[in-house]
Amino acid sequence: MTFGRMETEFRAKREQGRKLLVPYVTGGLTGWQQAIRAAADAGADAIEIGIPFSDPVMDGPVIQEASQRALDAGVTPLSIFEEARELEVGIPLAVMCYYNTIHHAGHERFAYQLVSAGISAAIVPDLPLEESGLWCAAADAAGIETVMLAAPTAPDERLPRIAARSRGFLYSVGLLGVTGERLSLAASATALAKRLKAVTDVPVLVGVGVSNAAQAREACMVADGVIQGASVVRRLMDGGPEAVGEYVAEVRAAITF
């Protein structure tokens, strides 16, 4: 099997002993492009761009607020794609979008829009394995890597099937709940990452509830890397792009063993 851009880079970096760091930035939020550049300069390996949606059921208060702000400012998937094209940060880009955004655009058309925006991958949190056929076919055909999510509630037999369908990396959901910062890393985060590592060689990244550098380090003891969402978006809203850069540098240092 030939890997897409993101998975090829992730596997090569893992080979070199580097832990993978993927910050999440809400597309269209004030300063989002500068934040992505700052994150790339500070050691991010890829960026997850959130496409704001009216009904983000997997998101907690911080990302909900960021999405709402972007929507209120008139941001659309297409305006984000336009601006993403200008980024040229040298690392792969993924989108995180709810399925209705894809469904409404049409599977083939959406995949094509991603390709033309220079985006490598898509993460669709409300599209589980059983419903993913149509989108995955369109994405595969266009060369878009579809990252699947695995959750702590999955029985053992389900995990290899999810891993087999995942491209780019495998998203190991860190806890039972929505995105947002927590005081400590849930025990389920490392437990699930361990279960996944045992059944797949696709890079396993922990996301949802990895809230600071120390928690990222803890997760990376087991996983191949982390996704940082609410902790990044909060810094962008409170402190601007520089705060994001500083934070990503801090996490990078913490996960450099």
Add this chain to the structure above:
Amino acid sequence: MSILDEPSAEGRFGEFGGRFVPETLVPACQELEAAFRDAWADPIFRGDLNQLLGEYAGRPSMLTECHNLGRSLGIRLILKREDLNHTGSHKINNVLGQAMLAKRMGKTRLVAETGAGQHGVASATAAALLGMSCKVYMGAVDVERQSLNVFRMKLLGAEVEAVQSGSRTLKDAVNEAMRDWVATVSETYYCLGSVMGPHPYPWMVREFQRIIGEEAFTQCRELLHGDDPDFVVACVGGGSNAMGIFSGFIDTSTARLIGVEPAGGAAVGRGVPGVVHGMRSYLMQDEHGQVQEAHSISAGLDYPGVGPEHSYLASIGRAEYPTVTDDEVISAFQLMARSEGIIPALECAHAMAWIVREAPKMQGKVVLMNLSGRGDKDVGQMMEILG
């Protein structure tokens, strides 16, 4: 194939339905499907539920013929009196079934969304009866306009959270209930209030509400000396009271099935297929696929989507989904009170409003309307509107 069969293994009715949920909830939906299948095939569960429906909810609900209104409209108007159920609406039929199922599954906590508060009140009631804790999510706008029901839920021991996100109505209450469920899935049962959401909810809730149609079919045959009504009319929010009463007539009669939507929340009339709240169905959305806010005088119908079976019935032409305006609803609400001595819930006043408007085209016909709930909860809101 009949629509009253089970949906496909993927939970599809035609091209509608499915299970579009976060991965965390997939095992929970599968577990629920298996548990419901098992319970529904178990005569002891069915017997216990029927006993509760009879002795606690007050079933069967009766039919009432509206002679005054019928005479002035030139039709025969028959009401199915779901307003007389315990807690005041059809919602109790579904909730007793789901709460018993939750108990059977070993769950200790119910979460529910509510619009008008009727489903929240029914959930709080069942939780009190069966000894479970209950948390109800309700849009902040609805907390305002249905404050009586908020207090009822609290009296019944439930916790009510006012949802401040998005349009702060039913759609956002569903989002918040789903977020709660994602975080607490091992001990929590999500008691969904309509024929919507991910598989198996649309199918399961329809099965629990089918009793409305089954009773009404037999009662009509008796009242009409073997005949069936020409029209069966119900309001549609998510669509549970409509699916309940339609179920009795879809296969067994040629009655025209009319699901009345509010003009400001016309999922079938103004929507295109979309995916939200776990299902593929008609959905009001903008050109970028953002879900639009519904606007209706009735909190229970203020929803931009609709259950997938209704999308299917609309797509095959077996049911029709016209709309009525808030003004037509306010008139119908008053008309019903004055001519029949029945104060309807604002939701089913939508069905009445359509009947009043279309009566000239239905002269001499028999019209069965599902009176899904009583209007006590709406009196405060109407006081403000009518001054």
